[in-house]
Amino acid sequence: MLRVPALPEFDPSDEVESAVIRGLARSWPRRATVRRTELDLDALFEPAKADFPEALIPFRDDPRYRQLEEGTRDRIRAWGWIAYNKNVIDIEQHVVNPGFQLLFQDGLGTGLGDTLRAATVQAMVDEQYHSLMHLNASALTRAHRGRWLSDAALPHGLTVRRHRDAVARHADPRAAALTALAFTTVAETSIGAYLSLIGDDPSLQPVNKATVVLHRRDERAHASVAAELTSLVYEHLNSDDRRILVAGLLEGVDAFTGTDFSTWSAILAAERVPGAAALVADTAFGPGDSRLVQDCSAIRRLMESIGAGADVPDSW
Secondary structure (H helix, E strand, O other): OOOOOOOOOOOOOOHHHHHHHHHHHHHOHHHOOOOOOOOOHHHHOOOOOEOOOHHHOOOOOOHHHHOOOHHHHHHHHHHHHHHHHHHHHHHHHHHHHHHHHHHHOOOOOOOOOHHHHHHHHHHHHHHHHHHHHHHHHHHHHHHHHOOOOOHHHOOOOHHHHHHHHHHHOOOOHHHHHHHHHHHHHHHHHHHHHHHOOOOOOOOEOHHHHHHHHHHHHHHHHHHHHHHHHHHHHHHOOOHHHHHHHHHHHHHHHHHHHEOOHHHHHHHHHHOOOOOHHHHHHHHHOOOOOOEOOOOOHHHHHHHHHOOOHHHOOOOO
16 A cells, blocks of 8 residues: 655654754754744753763773873764764765665566555655755764864765775676666665664763664565565576675674774874774774674565575674
8 A cells, every 4th residue: 555655653642753853844844743832942952971882982981092082082972963964964865765676667577566665755755855854963973063174074974985896896787786786685675783783871862863764664664674675686686686686785784783993093183182092903803803883684585485594604
C-alpha cells in the first residue's frame, strides 16, 4: 500500500521533539503537519550541556587530550556534533539516495513493480527530511557555539570516501551499480546502530538527543525496506553479480563501522591543538578495536537470509 510521505513520527507531548519537527515544518510549509505555536529550538538550547558524548571521541583517554583546556575540549565536542551531523547528511546524500535512485530506475534490470518503486521514492523523501533535521541541528550549534564550526573545514565522511573509491574501481557500470547498492544497503540497515551511539545521557544537549531519536525512529522502517529490496534484487542476479554484491556489502560494513580519523584530524587542526598529528596517529594505530559502530547484526541477518552467511566475518 502506498503512503503519503509524512513528517517523522514524534511525541507531541515532548517539547524538544516537537520543536525539532517544527523546524522541518517551517522549512517545508506545504507538507507541514505541525502548526502549534510553542518554544523555538533556540529557547531549548542549554549552554551548560555538552554537544557530543565524550565517549565517542577516539582519543578521549589520552593524557594529551585530557590535559587540554576545558574550553578547547568544549569546542572539540561541538566540532564532534557538527561532524556527526555532516556525516549523516553526506551518507544520505551521497550513498543512500543514489542507491534508491538506482532501484527506482530499475538500473539493474530486476523488474521492481510500482509498489516497490514507490517505496524507494518515499524513502528518498524521508531522507531529505533527515538531512534537514541534522542541518538544523548543526545550525543551532553554530548559532550558540560559534560560526567558525563550518562543514567546509571537514572532509566527506569515511563511508562516503570509501563508497566513492569502491564504485570508481569498477570499469563495468553494472559492477559499479551493484557496489553502490551494497553500500546503500549497509547504510540503511545499519544507520540505526550509528544513531544509537548518541544515548540518553542527561548531560547532553536535549535538541541533539531529540534529533537523533526522531531520525532513528524513522530508520526502523527504512532498514526493512532496504533489506527487502536488496533481497529481491539478489534473487534475480547471476553468480558473478551476487559475488560483487556480497563483496560490496563486506566492504560497506568495514567503511561504515570504522572510526573516521581524517575528520578528527581536521577538527584538531581547526583548533590548532599541539601535537595533533601524533595524537591521532597513536590512537589510530594503537591497540584495541578502532571500530566506532559495533552492532553489525542487521547486515548479518540480511546476508544470512540471502544465503551468504558463510561470508560473514567472525568479528561481526
